[in-house]
Every structure is written in C-alpha cells, then in structure tokens.
Amino acid sequence: MTSAAPTALLPRRAAVTPLAGQRQAALARARQRLMIGMLLFGGAIGVIGLRLLDLAVLHDRPAAAAEAFAALTPLRADIYDRNRVELARTFDAYAIAVAPKHLVGEPHALAQALSAILTDKTPAQLYAELTHPGAFRYLARRVLPEQAKRINDLGEPSITLEREPERLYPNLDLGAHVLGYTDIDGHGKYGIERALDARLSDKATRGKPVFLAMDSRVQQALESELFAAMTKFSAIGAAGVVMDVDTGEVIALASLPSFNPNAAGHSDDDSRFDRATLGVYELGSTFKTLTIAMSLEAGLIHSMDQKYDATQPIHIGRFTIHDDHGHELRKWATVPEIFIHSSNIGTAHMAAELGATRQRAYLDQLGFLSPVSGELLERGHTLYPPANNWGEIATMTVGFGHGIAVTPLHLATAYAAVVNGGVWRPATMLRVEPGQAVAGKRIFSQKTSDTMRALLRMVVTAGTGRKANAEGYRVGGKTGTAEKQLGGRYEKHVNVSTFAAAFPMDAPRYVVIALLDAPHGTAETGGFSTAGQVSAPIVDKLVTRIGPMLGVQPDMTKDIDISGMLGLIAEPPVKE
C-alpha cells in the first residue's frame, strides 16, 4: 500500500503538474501578449511622437508659406494713373539698428565691414554710431534686402534688422503735388499719400492699388509747357489744371516749382507749396465769365445786344473802376463787346444789377466760399468780403475778379459747370469709372451754358485770348490779369496772369487753367505780362499736345456758331 500510495499519488501529481504548467504557460503568454501590446502602444506612441517632432521641428512650413505670400501684399498700396502707369510703389527694405551697449565685435573692424556694405556711410560715421553711449541707434534706413542679408551674415548679435517700406516715385517730380510723399516711417505726409493714408496702409485694402484720375502724359505736357513759359517770362511760379468737365476728374494738376517726392526733405517750402490747391489768387477777368453767366441765369441779360454803360469810369466811394489802358470802350457796349474787350466797367454794372445776395449765392454754389473740393488736404481758404461788408463796391469788384481770392482748382470746377451744360461737380483726384460720376448740382441752364460757350469761343477767335487758339481744337476761354498784392498793396507791374479755357467748345470735354505768378514781359510780348500775352500761348501749345492723347481730334471744318455774336461787335477788338 505504501508503494501503491505513491503510485496512487503519481497520477494525481501528474494531473496537478500539467495544470500548473498550463497556468504558467498561460501566464507566460499573457505576459508575452502584454509585452507585445505594450511594445505596440509604445511603438505607436513613439511614431506619433516622432511625427509630432517632425511636424514641429522640420515641417513648420504652412505658416511660413502664408507669411511668404503675405509678403506679396505691399506694406502700402501702389498708386497708378488712370492708364495704369506706376506713380508710387512700395518695396521691402530694412532698417539696420544697433544696441551699442551690447556690442560683441570689435567696433573698428565692424565699422570697416559695414562700410563695405553701406557704401554711403564712412567707417568713421559707422564707428561713431557703434560706440554711441545711447541704448539704440539706427545705422541706416531703407536698406535693400541684399545689403541687409550681408549685414546679417556678419553675425553681430547687437545689430538688428527691421522690415520697413521703401516708397518709390518712378517719375520723380512728375505730379509731385498730387502724389505727395511719405515720411521715413511710411506715413503719408502730403498729397494723396496723406489724404488716403488709411486706405493705402490698411491691411485689408492695401492689396489693391489706387487709381488716380491723372493721365501722366497730360501731366507731363502740362508741367513741361508751364515750365517753359515760367522760364521764358521769368515768373516766380506757375500752376495749371486740366479737368474733365463731365466728371470733375483732375486729369492733370501742376504747381511749379516742384520737388522730388523721393527726397522731399531736400526741397524747400516754396517748392512744396501747391499753388493749384493751396495758393489763393485774385484771378481777375476770368470771373467775368461767371458774372455774365449769373446775369444770364438770373434773367437780367435778355439778349446779347443788350447794352451796358461803359462810357466812363465808375466812381463809387473812394474807388474808381475803370477799364485797362488801351481797352476803354467809351460807349454803351453789348454783352459780347464787354466780354471780349474785358471791360471792367461794363461787368461792374452787370454785377451791380445782379446784386450782392444773388452774387454771393451763386459763388457759394460754385464752391468759391469754401475750401476747394477734392481729396487733397492741402486746400487753401478762399478770401472774400465778409457778408456784412459785401456791399455794392464789393459786388462790383468781385464781378470782375478782384476782392476775391480763390485757387486755380476752384476756377476749373466753376468753368466746368459753365461749359458742361450748367452742372457743378466737385473736383476729384481719383479715377471715375464710366457712368459713376456724381450727379452734381445744376447752377446754370443748358441755354446759359450754350451762350457762354459761344462767348468764350469768341474771346479766342476775336478777343484777348487769340494766342490760345490751338488750330482745329475749337478752344474757348477768358484771360485774367490781376495785379498782385504784396505786403497789403497792389503792385502795378506784378501780375498774376491766368487763362481759363475749355475745348472743344462745340462739345466741351476739358477745362484748362494756366496761371503764371509774377511773369515779366519780353520783347516778343511788347513788354506786357498780361494773360493774353503770356498765359494764352501755354494753352495753345498744351491743347495741341494733349488733344490727341485725350481723344479730341482737331477738325478745321467744325466749330461753334458765333456769327450772330460777331455781328454785335462794332469794331475789331484791340489786342491785349
């Protein structure tokens, strides 16, 4: 039994042992599976970790790409003329600055190395900046990217690079007073750059360029002709405007002397002064056009053969209103005679008949009593008699353009209203898409406008403005010669000579203003510096140049009919 007992136990042991082995095997398998599972999880986590590392360290490109594409949007919007000619563009540039207290390199060697890159700086200048006691100094502004990269490669940790805009005006001083300029920080300081500063620099809008109404070809022609006349007649300045009569778009606006907006800081105040929008002048007889138009519109002039007393000067108060020497009519004169002879006496009678209230109201409607319209912020305040002192004398003198000082751009908008059918529209420096012109306000009737067109044409064909008669372009206009006020006194021999014109008069499309400030007569002009002698030729040459550019074709067979009015002129007009 004893031996049997173990024998008997063996099977029992054998039965137990497999059970234990199975358990151990199962345990081992479980551990193995657990290990595999852990390895898989670990591996997966490792893969994810590696991928994250990969994305974080090596593949941070999407943001970089977006940033690179953002660089395509200029820091300041481009400015184009109406024909997409570049007038102002912004490029990436860098400001190079240094923190002298944290300078690591040797200043002499660094100054030499920097001077080789920044060629407009001497080593001594750069050394002075590098060793300056201040905490922050600019080494250079508006440095090109290539130069900035070379400076960065020097490895000096105290030198920092800051991205900043570089504004370039490719045409230099062309249209400088319209375009204006920016300061070194890229903010608009003058002209359109100043007026549209928010639009040009706003992140949401700077991607789209601004289109000006300016036609750079016309602008060039205007500046060129004004400069030639200014030089020829030794004038101290000149101004000119070309305006679309139906939209108020300023196709060209010039003021001379001019300046280079790329280096505006190097110009003087006189060059930066905009004579076309900021300067106010008594524009003399050019206002007679407005006085006659007002009288026509008010129903005071019933027909062109209506006569006014121009027999003798008007004595009123301590003033005497007389016609210019050589232009005295000394008779009762018809409206065309008064206009083409530019009679102050006749126009003064018309103005007196119109009255101060109506005259002031018309001038207000034509914008003369407010700063000039348009986007530019450089706008001069007009000078005119106060309402409580706008009596008969003021009414008469304002009637022929004295006692009121306005800008040439004021005159352009008013002349546009006179010839375009009678609708006044504000001037605009921005391009107006077809059919998008502002409605404007009606000042004169179509009939008044038609009559004024004929009168203006007659001044050029048979009056004081004959030197403006560009062949085939049917120019009409009015001269205006005003003595200039210097130190509160009128100088008899210092004039502001203006010619206000429109063309073609059979269907006016453009107004042209040409003004010379203090011109001197020459032998060719017989010593005269009147508008008919010095300013009218500018319009002749200018219209001949710009007419084809603006789509106005000269035509010798076409003209406005002035035959009826010519019959009202008793004698040939004297030459101004």
Add this chain to the structure above:
Amino acid sequence: MKTSFGTAALVGLALSSAMAFYAVSLHVAAERSSIDKVRAQIVADTHDIRMLQAELRTRARLPELQRWNEQVLALSPPKPGQFLGSPLVLANYARPAAEAPGVRFVATPALPAAKRAVQQVAYLETPTGAVPAPGVEAAAAPVPVRRAPPQVHAPTATPSIALDATLGGAIDAAAAQERGDVKVALR
C-alpha cells in the same frame, strides 16, 4: 509556435502599416515642402518683377523721354491736316503711284456709321487699258485681279465713293470675295 508566429505576424503587420503610413506622410510632407519652395519662388519672382517694372518706369520716365525728344528726336504734335477723316483716306496714302493708271481704291461706305468698324478697301482693275511702265508691270503682275461676278446688286443706301452706285456694289462684292488672299483689308 503557431501563436508566437501569429503574434509576430501581427506585430510585423502593425509595424509595416505604421511604416507605410509614415512613408505616405513623409511623401505628403515632401510634396508640401516642394510646393512651399515654388510659392517662395513665386514671391521672389513677383518681387523681382516689381523691381524691374519700377526700374523700367524710372529709366523711361516721362520727363526723361521728353528730354530725349527735345535733344534728339524733335518730334512735335501732329497738325490738324495730319489727322485722317476716314480709313479710305489712309488707304489712298498706301496706293502705289506707279499703279495708279490701272488700279484705284474703292470703298463700301453703305454700312451705317455705327457698323463701320470694318470697312473694305480693294484694288480693282479699271477699264482704262493703260499700260504701266515695264518695271511697274513686273511688280504688279503677281497680283491676281478678278472681275466681279456679274449678278451682284449694288447697295442702294449710299452711293460708292469713287464709282457710280451700280458698279460700286459689284466692286463691293468682288472685294468681299477676294478679301483675305488678294487685296487690302482695313479693320
């Protein structure tokens, strides 16, 4: 053994899948990187184009062009007589003088004004029988001249400029037929 193999297979499958997915991911990243490079190149090129445009505009600025004109070219604005009223006048300028005796220009002015963007002008043989000079004949010989088909009605709205109404219409049709391979067409 079978279990171990199955487990190893699972591990291998998992690893190979992970590797495959990672390879795809790497490929995508590589593609993205290359696109970024292209974008960067576009940015750089756009920048360069802007720079070049500005440089060209600066060098060809209008005051500079005028200075060149004043000093070298001496071009002046056209005079009113230099403007032509119609394409027909322009075409007459192109008429070879030597061919004048036998060839002349005619036009089809019957089109309404608003539809005269295309106006046909064609050489046509005239019945004068004039014999051009030998040199001229040689030059003019390669130009084939066809007569107009006989049954063509002349336009009645407006008479032809150079010829009477009947012949004008015939010439118009002939010009239309020959247009493109034979004669002058003004557009």
